[in-house]
Amino acid sequence: MHKSRAEMIVETRAKLVAAAREAFGAVGYADASMDDFTSAVGLTRGALYHHFGDKKGLLEAVIAEIDAEMDARLIEVTSKSASRWQGFVDECTAYLEMALEPEIQRIVLRDGPSVLGDPATWPNQSKCIRSMSASLEGLGAAGTIKPGDPEALARLLNGALLHAASWIANSSEPEATSRRAVDGIKELLNGLLK
Amino acid sequence: MHKSRAEMIVETRAKLVAAAREAFGAVGYADASMDDFTSAVGLTRGALYHHFGDKKGLLEAVIAEIDAEMDARLIEVTSKSASRWQGFVDECTAYLEMALEPEIQRIVLRDGPSVLGDPATWPNQSKCIRSMSASLEGLGAAGTIKPGDPEALARLLNGALLHAASWIANSSEPEATSRRAVDGIKELLNGLLK
DNA sequence: TCATAAACATACGTCACGTATGTGAATGCG
C-alpha cells in the first residue's frame, strides 16, 4: 500500500529525530556525525537540513520530544497520589529518577544548555517547572506549607533535584548516595511545611 | 633582560589560558577557533598542543583557574562574617552572585559539563561544595541547624543556587527576580534552623 | 664545547558542517 505524502513526511521527521536522539545520547551532540546517523535510517543530511534547518534545530526537536515524555510521566505519577502533599513528594521523586537517566543527563542537562543556551531561555521553558510551581501554589493555598513564592521555590527545588541526580549518577555507590540525597530533599521539603 | 626558560614557560601557559578564557567566554568553547585565540597572543596551536594535549585539556586548565578564583573569593567573604550562620548565608549569597557572571555561566556551568562530563566527575571536584559542606558541618556541630547530612545538603543547596542564578540572569527583570530568588533561598535555609 | 632535550612553529591529512544545486514524485488545477 502507498502512503500519502503527508504520512511520509511525519515518518521521515520521526526517523530523523529518533536517529539523532540515539546518536546524541550515545556519543554526545558534538561527536554525533550527521552523515552517520542519517544514513543509519536510510536518509542523508539533505533531509535533515530540509526539515530542521541545521544541527541545532534537530537538537531542539529531540529535546522537545524528551521534554514532552517527561511531562507526561510526571502527570501520570501525580495523578495517582493520595494527597496533595504526597503528590508533590512523588513528583519530586519521579523528577529525580528521570534526571538519573543517562540519555536525559547527556542530551537535556548537558548538551542542551551548552548548545542552545540556558534552559531558562528555551521556548518550551520547562513544563516541569510549571507543574512543580502549580503544585506548590496549590499547597500554599491549602495552607499545607508556609506562604511563599511558588515559582521561586519550584526553581530552587528543581535545581536541587537536578544536581542531586548528577551526584547520584556519578557516585561510586549510587544506592547509598540516593538515600542520602532523598533524605536531604525531604529535610528541605519538611522545612517548608507549616 | 633575558628571562629564564622556566619563566618563559609559565608565561606562555598563562598567555594561552588567558586567551582561551577570553575566547571561550566570548563565543563559547565550540566556536572558539584555536588558531584565532592562539595567534591573538602571538602563538600557534603548536604551543597549545605541547602544553595542554588538546582543546579539552585547555578547557580544563581554564576551569581550574576560574574555580580557584571562585574559591578564593568565597574564603575572603566568609572570613569577614560575624557569626557562623551569617557566614554561611554570606557564602551562599556570594556564590549566587558569582554564578550570575556570564563568563562563569558559559564556561563553568554550560560548556564545562558538556565537554568534560558532569562536574561531579571532575578532579578538582568543586572546592565550593567542600566549603559549603564544611560550613554546614560546623553549623550542625554547633547546634544551629537540625542534624543532617552536610554534604548532601551542600549539594542540594549548590544546585538550587546555580539554578537560581540562571533564572536571574535570563530574567527580563533581573533585580526583581533576584529578590524573589533570595527570598526563596532564605526560606529554604530558615527551614534548616532549629 | 657540544650533545640533548624541550619549546615551540609549520605543513598536512581528515572530517564534519553548511550550501547550492539537481531530481523525481506527488499534488492541484484546468
Place this chain on the structure above:
DNA sequence: CGCATTCACATACGTGACGTATGTTTATGA
C-alpha cells in the same frame, strides 16, 4: 485526465577546524 508546479529529499562542493607528524631553534648540563 494531463500537465505544470512544488516539495521532499539526494548529491556535490567549498570551507574551516582539529589533530598529528615533522621540523627548527634555543637553553641546559655534562
